[in-house]
Amino acid sequence: MLLTDEAILRTAALSRIAINKVECDTLRKHLNQIFELIEQMQSVNTDDIEPMAYSQNIALRVREDRPATPALREDFLALAPQTKNGLFLVPKAID
Amino acid sequence: MIAMIHATLKTLSSYLANKTLSSVELTQAFLAQIDQFNSTLNAFIAVDYDKTLLEAKVADKRLAKGDFHPLTGIPIAIKDLFCHQGWKTTCCSTMLKNFISPYDAHVVEQCKKTNMVILGHTNMDEFAMGSSNEYSCYGPVKNPWNTDFTPGGSSGGSAASVAARLTPVALGTDTGGSIRQPASFCGITGLKPTYGLISRYGIIAFASSLDQCGPMAKTAEDCALLLNILAGFDERDSTSLARPFEDYTHHLTDSINGLKIGLPQEYFSEGLDPKVSDLIDKALKALTELGAQIVDINLPNTHLSIPAYYVIAPAEASANLARYDGVRFGHRASHYNDLIDLYEKSRAEGFGQEVKQRILIGTYVLSHGYYEAYYLKAQKVRRLIANDFQAAFEKCDVIATPVTPTAAFRLGERQNDPIKMYLSDIYTISVNLAGLPGISLPVGFINKLPIGMQFIGNYFAESRLLNVAHRLQQATNWHNQQPNL
Numbered sequence: 001m002l003l004t005d006e007a008i009l010r011t012a013a014l015s016r017i018a019i020n021k022v023e024c025d026t027l028r029k030h031l032n033q034i035f036e037l038i039e040q041m042q043s044v045n046t047d048d049i050e051p052m053a054y055s056q057n058i059a060l061r062v063r064e065d066r067p068a069t070p071a072l073r074e075d076f077l078a079l080a081p082q083t084k085n086g087l088f089l090v091p092k093a094i095d
Numbered sequence: 096m097i098a099m100i101h102a103t104l105k106t107l108s109s110y111l112a113n114k115t116l117s118s119v120e121l122t123q124a125f126l127a128q129i130d131q132f133n134s135t136l137n138a139f140i141a142v143d144y145d146k147t148l149l150e151a152k153v154a155d156k157r158l159a160k161g162d163f164h165p166l167t168g169i170p171i172a173i174k175d176l177f178c179h180q181g182w183k184t185t186c187c188s189t190m191l192k193n194f195i196s197p198y199d200a201h202v203v204e205q206c207k208k209t210n211m212v213i214l215g216h217t218n219m220d221e222f223a224m225g226s227s228n229e230y231s232c233y234g235p236v237k238n239p240w241n242t243d244f245t246p247g248g249s250s251g252g253s254a255a256s257v258a259a260r261l262t263p264v265a266l267g268t269d270t271g272g273s274i275r276q277p278a279s280f281c282g283i284t285g286l287k288p289t290y291g292l293i294s295r296y297g298i299i300a301f302a303s304s305l306d307q308c309g310p311m312a313k314t315a316e317d318c319a320l321l322l323n324i325l326a327g328f329d330e331r332d333s334t335s336l337a338r339p340f341e342d343y344t345h346h347l348t349d350s351i352n353g354l355k356i357g358l359p360q361e362y363f364s365e366g367l368d369p370k371v372s373d374l375i376d377k378a379l380k381a382l383t384e385l386g387a388q389i390v391d392i393n394l395p396n397t398h399l400s401i402p403a404y405y406v407i408a409p410a411e412a413s414a415n416l417a418r419y420d421g422v423r424f425g426h427r428a429s430h431y432n433d434l435i436d437l438y439e440k441s442r443a444e445g446f447g448q449e450v451k452q453r454i455l456i457g458t459y460v461l462s463h464g465y466y467e468a469y470y471l472k473a474q475k476v477r478r479l480i481a482n483d484f485q486a487a488f489e490k491c492d493v494i495a496t497p498v499t500p501t502a503a504f505r506l507g508e509r510q511n512d513p514i515k516m517y518l519s520d521i522y523t524i525s526v527n528l529a530g531l532p533g534i535s536l537p538v539g540f541i542n543k544l545p546i547g548m549q550f551i552g553n554y555f556a557e558s559r560l561l562n563v564a565h566r567l568q569q570a571t572n573w574h575n576q577q578p579n580l
Contacts (some may be wrong), residue, residue, distance in 0.1 A: 004380035008455070015413065015458040016420070017451055018439040028453055030513050031459075037514060038460075038469065040402045041476050052481060054304050055290045055530020056554060059122035060333045075197035088422050093434045 200297025217252030272523025279547025352386030413457025
């Protein structure tokens with residue numbers, strides 16, 4: 001597999017990262033080297049192998065839905081680049 | 096003063112308990128070290144003398160009352176990815192350069208409960224992605240043994256600060272070797288515990304199924320003392336495992352007579368510097384003189400660790416780092432046309448090149464049409480690697496391996512060669528994929544640069560690993576060596 005500029009640009013768009021021509025060239029070169037390494041996985045047969053998401057087959061624990069101390073609303077809002085009336089402010093998204 | 100900065104935690108603890116020394120005096124000694132050497136090493140990226148000395152004064156009050164913990168009053172450095180209330184917690188990324196954490200990570204809470212004194216935040220590769228500490232927005236850390244060389248990464252600042260005696264102990268994290276590899280390059284001891292042993296709550300996430308916090312110190316005994324306060328169930332981490340309390344210092348001096356040490360052939364083959372191999376042989380000889388037995392084992396899928404890791408870790412990173420969108424916190428671009436443009440420019444400006452590269456790999460392997468071929472395949476390979484270890488532990492109690500194929504490399508040497516950089520972690524990554532504990536400790540020098548070896552244990556075998564490492568450190572002197580700065 002050889003990644004093209006088009007594939008790099010499409011993946012960057014999916015990742016929501018703007019990249020310029022120079023970055024695209026470097027990324028294409030590096031990603032092709034890395035995927036060549038990754039392709040080594042295909043050398044082993046894994047047909048009957050169960051995928052492993054976590055070691056020791058840890059299942060993500062869910063917690064009881066119960067009232068808890070509210071998050072530090074003001075503290076978290078203070079971290080945002082822009083807020084208004086207690087809300088995070090973003091550019092207009094819907095006409 | 097000089098003896099103080101070289102002392103083990105146990106010694107410092109006894110000085111504090113019997114009032115030979117106050118926590119303020121001890122803290123001032125380490126702050127003076129930071130003052131003197133950090134401009135050369137760049138190991139700390141945030142120090143606040145007033146806050147730190149206030150913590151030391153509070154620790155002294157507790158010590159005076161007599162109701163204290165063995166680590167009360169001991170200074171500690173923390174990697175810059177542990178949320179620390181009121182401190183900038185940046186992950187050494189432009190993205191989080193102004194992020195002041197509103198809360199503490201679980202492990203920071205544990206340090207505070209014990210009244211350890213936090214000296215400051217240590218430098219690291221951005222978002223813990225790197226093996227050389229060169230991917231930090233604050234610039235690289237220098238190896239205290241030779242400042243032309245890397246200290247390793249991503250916990251390079253923590254490793255360098257312990258080695259240079261800027262702190263007696265530090266916290267690091269290990270996703271693919273980020274505690275053990277810098278510990279090896281800097282000549283200190285570093286433990287990556289079993290996945291799930293220490294809560295990840297408040298640790299800025301890189302790859303959630305692999306990340307694990309651990310102690311970095313001069314000795315195995317110091318690691319055990321710190322692990323005692325770090326380990327334990329925390330309901331805020333959905334992968335935290337409930338275990339009975341264990342005193343990790345309890346078995347340090349146990350005999351290792353009859354202990355079976357497995358040597359995986361695959362870790363001692365092509366690519367390993369023969370001088371590293373020789374030093375490991377000498378360490379193994381010291382262990383056999385203590386009664387340990389060497390057995391040959393095989394870990395046949397070792398060569399697939401790096402390929403599987405570079406699918407799984409970037410996939411998880413691409414999901415975890417999606418939260419940095421310039422809306423709720425983190426960097427926002429100053430000029431943008433619409434919401435999508437805001438996301439794309441904020442992320443382009445906020446992330447460094449290596450982080451972008453890994454996000455793109457992750458996005459690609461999770462995208463439609465590639466998920467099964469890459470992500471699912473990597474998870475299956477991960478199972479094979481974990482199964483290999485379980486088969487090996489049928490034949491041995493612990494596994495001995497190199498930590499890295501070579502000694503530390505020169506700064507800049509591998510920056511444009513991702514494959515060469517990634518191969519630095521070839522002996523550590525499989526441990527994270529399997530979720531096992533591993534410890535790195537110094538066993539000698541090549542060209543005046545330290546070399547470590549690794550012991551890998553089965554799940555929750557930290558006490559055993561610390562026991563083997565401690566016995567080796569009792570029989571050798573490598574852990575007492577210090578760099579001349």
